[in-house]
Each structure stands twice: as C-alpha cells, then as structure tokens.
Amino acid sequence: MNMLENKELRAVYADNLVKYGKKNKNIVVLEADLMNCHGTKKFLDAYPNRFINCGIAEANMIGVAAGLASCGKIPFAASFSPFATRRCYDQIAVSVGYTKMNVKIVGSDPGIMALNNGGTHMSLEDIALMCQVPEMVVVEPIDALSFDKLFPQIIACDKPMYIRMQRKTTPPVFEDNAKINLFKANVIKKGKDITIVAASIMVHRAVAAASVMKDFGIDAEIVAVHTYKPLDTETIFKSVRKTGACVSCENHHLVGGMGQMIATALLENDIRVPFGMVGVTDRYGEVGSEGYLAEIMGLTAQDIYDKVEEIHGKK
Amino acid sequence: MDINRISELNQQADLIRKMSIESIANFGSGHIGGTSSIIETLTSLYFECANVDPSNPSWADRDRIVLSKGHAAVGLYATLAAKGYFDKSELLTLNQNGTNMPSHCDMRKVTGVDFTAGSLGQGISAAVGMAIAAKMDRKKYRVFTIVGDGESQEGQVWEAVMLAGSRKLNNLTVFVDNNGMQIDGMTNDICKVAPFEDKYKAFGFKVITVDGHDIEAIVDAINTAAGVRRPTAIILNTIKGKGIKCCEGTPASHSVAFTDEMFAAENTGEVLSK
Numbered sequence A: 001m002n003m004l005e006n007k008e009l010r011a012v013y014a015d016n017l018v019k020y021g022k023k024n025k026n027i028v029v030l031e032a033d034l035m036n037c038h039g040t041k042k043f044l045d046a047y048p049n050r051f052i053n054c055g056i057a058e059a060n061m062i063g064v065a066a067g068l069a070s071c072g073k074i075p076f077a078a079s080f081s082p083f084a085t086r087r088c089y090d091q092i093a094v095s096v097g098y099t100k101m102n103v104k105i106v107g108s109d110p111g112i113m114a115l116n117n118g119g120t121h122m123s124l125e126d127i128a129l130m131c132q133v134p135e136m137v138v139v140e141p142i143d144a145l146s147f148d149k150l151f152p153q154i155i156a157c158d159k160p161m162y163i164r165m166q167r168k169t170t171p172p173v174f175e176d177n178a179k180i181n182l183f184k185a186n187v188i189k190k191g192k193d194i195t196i197v198a199a200s201i202m203v204h205r206a207v208a209a210a211s212v213m214k215d216f217g218i219d220a221e222i223v224a225v226h227t228y229k230p231l232d233t234e235t236i237f238k239s240v241r242k243t244g245a246c247v248s249c250e251n252h253h254l255v256g257g258m259g260q261m262i263a264t265a266l267l268e269n270d271i272r273v274p275f276g277m278v279g280v281t282d283r284y285g286e287v288g289s290e291g292y293l294a295e296i297m298g299l300t301a302q303d304i305y306d307k308v309e310e311i312h313g314k315k
Numbered sequence B: 001m002d003i004n005r006i007s008e009l010n011q012q013a014d015l016i017r018k019m020s021i022e023s024i025a026n027f028g029s030g031h032i033g034g035t036s037s038i039i040e041t042l043t044s045l046y047f048e049c050a051n052v053d054p055s056n057p058s059w060a061d062r063d064r065i066v067l068s069k070g071h072a073a074v075g076l077y078a079t080l081a082a083k084g085y086f087d088k089s090e091l092l093t094l095n096q097n098g099t100n101m102p103s104h105c106d107m108r109k110v111t112g113v114d115f116t117a118g119s120l121g122q123g124i125s126a127a128v129g130m131a132i133a134a135k136m137d138r139k140k141y142r143v144f145t146i147v148g149d150g151e152s153q154e155g156q157v158w159e160a161v162m163l164a165g166s167r168k169l170n171n172l173t174v175f176v177d178n179n180g181m182q183i184d185g186m187t188n189d190i191c192k193v194a195p196f197e198d199k200y201k202a203f204g205f206k207v208i209t210v211d212g213h214d215i216e217a218i219v220d221a222i223n224t225a226a227g228v229r230r231p232t233a234i235i236l237n238t239i240k241g242k243g244i245k246c247c248e249g250t251p252a253s254h255s256v257a258f259t260d261e262m263f264a265a266e267n268t269g270e271v272l273s274k
Helices: A009-023 A041-046 A058-070 A086-098 A111-117 A126-131 A144-156 A202-215 A233-243 A258-268 A290-297 A301-312 B003-027 B032-036 B039-049 B070-083 B088-093 B122-136 B155-166 B196-202 B215-225 B260-266
Strands: A027-031 A051-053 A074-080 A104-108 A137-139 A161-165 A186-189 A194-199 A220-225 A227-229 A246-253 A275-280 B064-067 B143-148 B172-178 B206-211 B232-237
Touching (some): A009 A027, A009 A144, A009 A161, A027 A058, A041 A051, A058 A074, A058 A086, A058 B122, A086 A126, A086 B122, A111 A246, A111 A290, A126 A137, A186 A233, A194 A202, A194 A233, A194 A258, A194 A301, A202 A246, A202 A301, A220 A233, A227 A258, A233 A246, A233 A258, A246 A301, A258 A275, A275 A301, B003 B039, B003 B260, B032 B070, B039 B070, B039 B143, B064 B070, B070 B088, B122 B143, B155 B172, B155 B196, B172 B196, B196 B206, B196 B232, B215 B232
Parallel strands (some): A027 A051, A104 A161, A137 A161, A194 A246, A246 A275, B064 B143, B143 B172, B172 B232, B206 B232
Antiparallel strands (some): A137 A227
C-alpha cells in the first residue's frame, strides 16, 4: 500500500514547503520562471514574503539563494535540471559549495524525463557535476511517498544539497510503513544471486525485470538508492558480498554516474565480483515519450534483464 | 562634513593603502591596481558609514559589505585589520602556503568578510540575496557591494541589477569601480560596458557619480542613498593603481610583481610588523 501513488512529486515538494514553511520561517522558495511547473504558487500564496521569482536568470538565482543562506535562510531554488546545474555550475561551485551555504538546489525532469522538451533540456550529467562539488549532498527521491518522508530530513540537513526531482507521478516503489533515511539505501527485494543497485526511474524497472528473472532462475536482490552522495556503500557492499555479482541502473550518463561510483568503491574495497552498468552511453537526448526514450537510450526493464543475465553468467 | 574628520579619513585611507602595498610586496606580487582604486570607498564604508562591529563580526543586524570584485581582497583585508577585526600582521601571510589570507576574499577564512568572491559577477547576486533577506526580516541593515567595471562584462551582474531594480531594494547600494581598465587593456577597447549611468537608471536605480578618491563625496553619496526608495548605484570614477608609484593609471597595475627595490621606491615604510 502506497498512499501517495497518485500524487505528483512536485505536489509533494510544494505541499511540504508550505507545511514546514509554516513553522520554519527561514524556508524561502526561489524560482526562475518555473513556478507553474513546480506547483510552488502554493508557497507564494501562503507566504508571499518568502517567495522570490528571479525571472529567467538561473545564475543570479543561485547567487541570491547563497546570499539569503548567509543570512540564515534555507532557500530552495528550482529549475529544470540542466538549468539548475550545468547552466550555473560555477555559481554553485563558488557561491554555494566553496562557501558551504545551506542552499537546496532543485533540478526537475532529470535525465530522459525531459521527454518532449528534448535534447536541450535533458540533464544526463547533473549527478556527475553535483557530486563533484565538495560536501554537496545529492539526492533523488524514488517515489512520492519516499520524497514525503525525506522532506523533513532534507530541511534538517544543513549542507548544500542537490535534489534531483521527477515532477510528475511515478510508479510507487515503497510501502507506507517503509523506513526512509536520507543517508541509507533500501533493500526493497531480497535475493541471493545478484545485486541490482537502482536509482531514479530505474527502480521500478528493476523490480519488473527481477520478477521475470525469478522465473528463469535468477534471484536478484534490489538495492534502491535515493542518495548518490554520500553513497550508502555499507548497504551495497553487504548485498554484493552476499550475492557475488552487481549491476547498476541509472537515468544518467554512465560516465561519472552512480555505476562508476559503485564500481570504484567495490574495487577500492577489494570486492571483486562480476559487474555491469545500465545507463546512457555517450550521447545526447531527443524528444519522445518515456517509453520511446528508454528504448533508444538503453533504459528499459529488458536492458536491465539482459545486463543481469550477462553479468550473472560470469559468476 | 567636518574638515578634520575628512582629514582623519584620508589619513586612514593612506594607511590602508600602505598596508595593502606592503602585504602584496611581502608576498612578491598581487592585485594592487584594483585594490588601490577602491581604498577610499572601503575607508568610507568601514570607518564612517557602515554599521559594523569588529568585536561582533557575525552580528545579525550589521550592514553587509560584499566585495564582488574579489581580487581586490587585499584592500578589504587591510581595511578589516585597520578596523580591528584581526591583527594587521596577518596581512604578511597573504597567499603564503596554508594562509588564512587568500588572494580572493574568503568568508570562511577571514573574519569580517561577508561573502566569498573572486569568480566575477557572483558577489553582487549574493548581495541582492542579503538585501532581500533584510526585507523579509524587516531589518534595517544596509547592503553594500563593490563591483568592477571590467567585472560588469559578466552577464550575471545585470541579472542581479535587474532583480534589485525590479524589487526596489532601497537597502542595496552598488558601487561601480569605474577605473576604465582590465587585465588586457582599456575596458572601452576590449568590450565597452560604459555608460554605467544610463544602464543603472534603466534598471530603476538612483545613480550618483563621484570622484572615487574623494572621501567626502563618497560619504555624501552613501548618505544620500540611505534616503531613496530604490536601489542606488554609486559610480566611482577612479584611477587604477591610485597612489602606487610604479604603475598608477596603467592596465599593468592589475597584478604587479614587486621587487624589494620597487617596494622601497614606494616609500610607504613598514607598517604591518607588530
């Protein structure tokens, strides 16, 4: 049972900003002309004094957020994920990262979820970029329920943070009673033959792929990751040591993504197991539906199945 | 303004300029040109106009001063030391390995620095954020930021100016250090950003142009800005490398390598040792 299965993630975002903003007067919301895409008009209506629409000027928005944070505010500054990250990366690195400002940068429609906005709007490198900023926490809620549970933890964490946010509904992954800790990954399916570490829109695909595999004799364990940095290697290592094989799945370029972070961590810790990655190879995106884009960019449940079968075969 | 007070402030500025030269000469090189052009502004702010307390540098109600042209950090550090934020001998560690006095102003390392800058165009955005924070909290503090004319080639400066004008941030004062020069030559030859007056007026600012080395005029402008209902831009007509014998008024003053002989020729004396 997942009570929020029909709720859009942007509604979780806006509702929680309003909810926690009532008590915490330091919460401030910034937009760069995408208020209507993020649903944050709710916050504007509730607390007009704490809402700043910066216009279409993301670099300035990040700097303004940093200045607000230096005065004790907790700014949430949002745009589509490429414009919240790569467009204003130096502002993030210097005015937020280097200064250690408590700014929450929100990038929506990540990876292929830019859909019909196409290649110009598709951030397939944002996780890599943001993980490169020292001490930046990088988190991507997997479904509406877990985002709702993460929200108070996000507010309580005083580090600079990048929240990679799907905007619309996404298939539910967690049960209502799931324990969601900002800094812990969740084992959402137990298994003994191979570990699938999945994030973003790849989690529900991994669940679908694993249920088919079981019929073909592969019992996969699924580790769902919402926080890329710091990565919960403890949970991943424990699973991989048990299963003896690992496949990562992400809605991001393979270069600099979660899979490479996991591979490096496994190698450094002398966990030598067959390993493979599902993600986007060296290419730009294009317009299309989620199904079409997943198909052409190698992010389908079938892609996961094929990779798992290949890696499992090397055990 | 009282003539004795003007004289005191001019002497203070002279001392801060000497401290800056010695700090840079002690390391062997540094950004003396753009530092020297804003010494009178820093002096006017910290010693006359701004509501700051060196014994309580994180005081929530203090006026904020953001040096957006962060490469002039030495001038800011010297001013802070002169004001008593830390011992002036710290300036002798400028840019040394492991120093707390890096070449670009750093809020995490230097007591009294309100925001880190160095990547140009960013400080003014932070200053706008601080001015908005003051409005949200109904606080009376003012926010001052010093932007270079060359720095104003960064598009982000105008994004910040646009938002400040749009929100009528009358608690924000932007100083433009209009020394006409940048690393590669004359600003008008490289990529003309002047006239500043028309640009700031178009964005809804009150504009006051002053001789940036005339402390009385700067103080008057800062006081005038306090009484207007929109943000103010104070255009400082300055001389890059002002008062530096080896390079005054030349683009080469941007960053100067000092030999012992050059330092001796500046005739500033040694003012930083305890």
